[in-house]
Amino acid sequence: MELWQEMLRQSVDTGKDLVDRFGFDDAAANKLNSLFHIRINPYYLSLIRYPGDPIWLQCMPDVQELAEDGLPEDPLAEDSHSPVPSIVHRYPDRVLFLTTSQCSMYCRFCTRKRKVGDSSKINMKFIQDGLDYIQKHPEIRDVILSGGDPLMLTDFLLERILKGLRDIPHVQIIRIGTKMPCVLPQRVTPKLTKMLKKYHPVYINTHFNHPWECTPEAKRACDLLADAGIPLGNQSVLMKGVNDDSDVMLELMRKLLTMRVRPYYLYQADITKGTDHFRTPVSKGLEIMDKLRGHTSGLAIPSYVIDAPGGGGKIPLLPQYVLGRAGKNIILRNYKYEIFTYPDLEEEPPNHHPPVERPFKRKNGKKKEIPVEVVEIEK
Numbered sequence: 057m058e059l060w061q062e063m064l065r066q067s068v069d070t071g072k073d074l075v076d077r078f079g080f081d082d083a084a085a086n087k088l089n090s091l092f093h094i095r096i097n098p099y100y101l102s103l104i105r106y107p108g109d110p111i112w113l114q115c116m117p118d119v120q121e122l123a124e125d126g127l128p129e130d131p132l133a134e135d136s137h138s139p140v141p142s143i144v145h146r147y148p149d150r151v152l153f154l155t156t157s158q159c160s161m162y163c164r165f166c167t168r169k170r171k172v173g174d175s176s177k178i179n180m181k182f183i184q185d186g187l188d189y190i191q192k193h194p195e196i197r198d199v200i201l202s203g204g205d206p207l208m209l210t211d212f213l214l215e216r217i218l219k220g221l222r223d224i225p226h227v228q229i230i231r232i233g234t235k236m237p238c239v240l241p242q243r244v245t246p247k248l249t250k251m252l253k254k255y256h257p258v259y260i261n262t263h264f265n266h267p268w269e270c271t272p273e274a275k276r277a278c279d280l281l282a283d284a285g286i287p288l289g290n291q292s293v294l295m296k297g298v299n300d301d302s303d304v305m306l307e308l309m310r311k312l313l314t315m316r317v318r319p320y321y322l323y324q325a326d327i328t329k330g331t332d333h334f335r336t337p338v339s340k341g342l343e344i345m346d347k348l349r350g351h352t353s354g355l356a357i358p359s360y361v362i363d364a365p366g367g368g369g370k371i372p373l374l375p376q377y378v379l380g381r382a383g384k385n386i387i388l389r390n391y392k393y394e395i396f397t398y399p400d401l402e403e404e405p406p407n408h409h410p411p412v413e414r415p416f417k418r419k420n421g422k423k424k425e426i427p428v429e430v431v432e433i434e435k
Contacts, residue, residue, distance in 0.1 A: 060243040064160060068096040074117070078107075088117035091330065093173035095162045100239045103268055110266040110298040113334075115161055121330040129170040131327045133367030142178070142186035146367055150198035150229075153186050154178045155217060158208040160240040165295060165334045167326040167363075172204055180213065187220045190227065198229040207236040207243050211251050218255040230255060233291075235263040237317075241277035249284035261289040261320060265299050270311040282316040289320035292358065294341050295334040302347035309348065309356040319358035324373070327365055338362070338373065346375040350391025 068077065071085035074094065088094070096115045103111045137146045144152035157171060157178035171177040190196050199221055206214060221227050236243040237260075252258050260281055264270060278288055290312050292299065299305055309319045322345070325335045345360045361370040379387040385397040 058245070060160075060240055060245075063097050063099060063240065063242060064095075066098050067160075068101065069094055078116070080117075084119050084122070085117075088119070088121060091121060092117070092164070092166070092169045093162055095159065095173075097160050097240050099242065099273070100161045103271070105268070108297075109268075110304075111268055113295070113297050114163055114165065114265060117164055118333065120333040121164065123330075123332070125329065125332045127327050127329040127332055128365075129329050131167065131365050132363055133365075134168070137367055140182065140185040140189050142182035143189050145189075145193075145196075146369060149195055150200065151190065151196055152200050152202050153190075153217075154203055155183065155201050155206045155214075156180070156204040156208050158203070159205045160208060160236060160243065163235075165293060165325060165328075165331045167328045167331075169328065169330065178204055183217060183220075187217075187224070190221070191224050194226045197226055198231065199227055200231040200233055202233040205234050205236060206232050207234045207248075211248055215251050215254075218252075218258075222255050229257055229259065231259045231261060233261050233263075237262045237274055237277040237281070237288075238264045238269050241271075241273040244277035244280050246280065249280050249286070252281075252286060253284045256285060259287050259289065261291050262317065263291055263293075264308065264312060264317070265292050265295065267304065267307040267311050270308070270315060275315045278315040278317055288315075288317040290317045290358070291321045291323065292319070293323045293325055293334075294336055294344070294360075295325055296336050298334070300336045300340050300344070302344045305344050306348060306352060306356075309358070310352060313353070313356050319356055321370070322358040322360045324360070324362045326363060342373060342375050345373075346391070349375070 068074070071080075071082070071087075071089040071094070074080035074085040074089070075082050080088075094117055100111070100115060104115075105111070107116075134144045134146075134152075137144050139145055142154045144154070146152075154171070155178070157173055157175045159172060162173060166172055190199060201217065206217075209217075218230065221230055262278075264274070281288055292305075292308070294300060299308065305322075312319055322341065324338060324341055325331065327335070341360050345357070348357050360373045362373060363370050377388055377390075379389055379395070381387065381400075382397065384400050384402065386400050388396045388398060390396065
């Protein structure tokens with residue numbers, strides 16, 4: 057048994073653990089555990105500095121989860137875009153491939169609570185159905201392994217999936233969404249990275265939400281992956297009491313870059329049943345983005361997005377930099393709130409193209425310039 061697997065065996069994972077170790081009310085602890093399973097591995101537990109801190113809030117259940125808030129269990133309408141149990145096919149050229157229901161730490165803000173931790177809903181027995189679906193759909197060029205956490209699979213089982221995908225000619229890109237570098241970095245081993253290298257191009261998006269998660273152990277895991285030629289991105293969720301502060305977010309993004317992890321997305325928290333206490337106003341996210349732009353490298357600035365309720369996909373949000381127009385000029389402001397103008401060009405009338413001169417070579421070797429009219433082809 058590998059170290060990471062032994063650490064999982066030592067996790068806090070029952071209502072009784074909450075009662076005995078953290079003084080939870082017995083009835084509330086058991087109800088919370090039945091609502092959404094508890095698992096906090098020893099490594100992530102060691103990052104907690106005090107009850108209620110940003111690490112605690114992400115992993116420790118809260119009675120606020122029990123509130124009847126009327127929010128949906130499937131806010132992104134994934135199930136309605138699921139042609140087979142293991143696949144979510146929302147975008148034209150890519151799919152989400154659900155490989156396992158298990159995580160090494162169950163985030164209390166999870167948007168997939170209805171499935172994660174339930175092996176009857178995400179299971180290895182559905183993997184072949186997923187591979188068959190991808191095989192039959194040549195428009196799919198990008199496959200994102202998710203779950204649960206794909207790195208909860210053994211190297212052997214994960215490689216079976218990767219090999220199955222690489223045997224499909226039209227699959228160009230494989231992405232893995234995993235929180236392991238953040239919550240259980242011991243899972244990332246030289247053996248794992250050696251295997252992953254065989255299936256390039258492989259990309260990994262991980263999930264750090266707070267600077268305290270950027271530990272030496274996490275950096276080692278990210279170094280192993282980056283040294284194996286795997287580009288790393290990060291997807292954070294904006295959460296009340298965790299990272300809804302511009303200084304905290306700036307520190308996180310800078311630390312990620314030192315670990316060779318490129319900030320990718322900052323998500324507005326999804327409208328998911330039992331997670332409403334994590335949500336912040338959109339204005340807070342825009343304020344944070346405004347205080348990132350210009351105050352740090354563009355490499356450190358993620359895209360702030362709302363994953364639209366009902367399955368509309370990711371919609372980017374930006375602070376207001378374009379203030380208006382004055383004639384042809386666009387009025388802009390920068391990160392210091394200084395005002396600038398940019399002289400815009402007038403748009404050409406639609407379907408207007410000047411003639412193009414193309415050379416035509418006669419048989420006798422002499423060239424004749426023949427005007428060619430470009431015709432707009434209707435799409």
